[in-house]
Amino acid sequence: MSLSQLARSISESPTLKLNETAARLREKGEPVIHLGGGEPKTKAPIDAILNCTALLNTAEVRYSPADGIPALKKAIIRYTDEHYGRLVMPENVIASSGAKQSIMVALHTILDPKDEVIFPAPYWVSYPEMVKIAGGVPVAVTALDGGFQPTVQEIADAMGSYTKAIVLNSPNNPSGAVYAKDFIAEIVQLCEKRNIWLIMDDTYNRLIFDGQAPVNCYDFTGQDVENSKLIVINCVSKMYAMTGFRLGWTVASRELVRAMTNIQSQETSGPATPSQWAAVGALNGIQSSIDSLRMTLENNRNVMVARLRAIPGVQVTKPSGTFYCFPDFSAYEKSSQKLAAFLLEKVRVVAVPGKEFGMEGRLRVSYCGTIKEIREGLERIQWALDPNSANELFIGGRKLVRDWA
């Protein structure tokens, strides 16, 4: 078969692959605990469901404008005003099929072949592949101190004449880190000084703990949206627990949004209209679901961090947002892929290897499931790794005996 060079260079999303593996094992009756997940288990807001079913009940589900229906744009404008303090115009907004498509279309719109896109490591697994799909070159910047946030100088040092954009994702998948306000402020200013694009992936923007407020990138620019190279991306996927609706959006200058709309109109047309109406419901409706999701996740995070800290040798930084934790297991195994495969084989726990996020020796473990899953999953992990634990463990009515060192 003669596949394109591009097809041959792009790897499968490791997180989606793990979801499939977990589902396949569960179908076979295996007692899998999935700590690799990337979606809240709560229900979508009722206003989203009512709006969506109202459209479906008409049995008239048509194409939408390529950049989204006016009612959704209106809801996004209101959301942007409330959460970012910017009153934008409908021409500054484009809705897409998930934040993934928003980022992809933005990259297609700004990159020429060989242009470089910088992002801090650890990074969301899809950034390097998306940049490559758009013809660009991904440049990950790892903090010299081994932490989750490089310095502005480290980012500046990675910049060159081909640098076209920086992508920041805070709160961050996979670390759960919330980048410092000063860091974001200085990156906004650095991008303005060098005249490059800054993509703010705000997918987890309001899933932030310990009473902190989300950082608003617009606070650090003197430019209005029209003259700015800030591209702000959001979605209903995580904050409203609506991953399956596939609805994200971008706020940027008219010129960029017009060009993105042209590309999207040729690639996919506008997002599915039932999903757009569901997003209108979520954005305009009662917002209490976000608060209750955040409180549940904060509690889950506390349970997970305490449980992880009880495993000898595991290093944990407490996440400040998202529903991911990124502990260091290198005291047990330096290769995160080997470790993840071992845990799946021996104790049927799914975790995502840190290598996929650009940091070895770590695993991404999610706390978007139940407390029971978190406790049991981590108990199994400790049993598999800690040579001082009991020799036997019962999972799903099955007795496991440790036959490894």
Ligand SMILES: Cc1ncc(COP(=O)(O)O)c(C=O)c1O
């Ligand atoms: C950092 C980040 N950005 C974007 C996305 C994609 O979101 P969506 O499901 O809306 O496409 C994800 C999903 O996991 C993510 O973690």
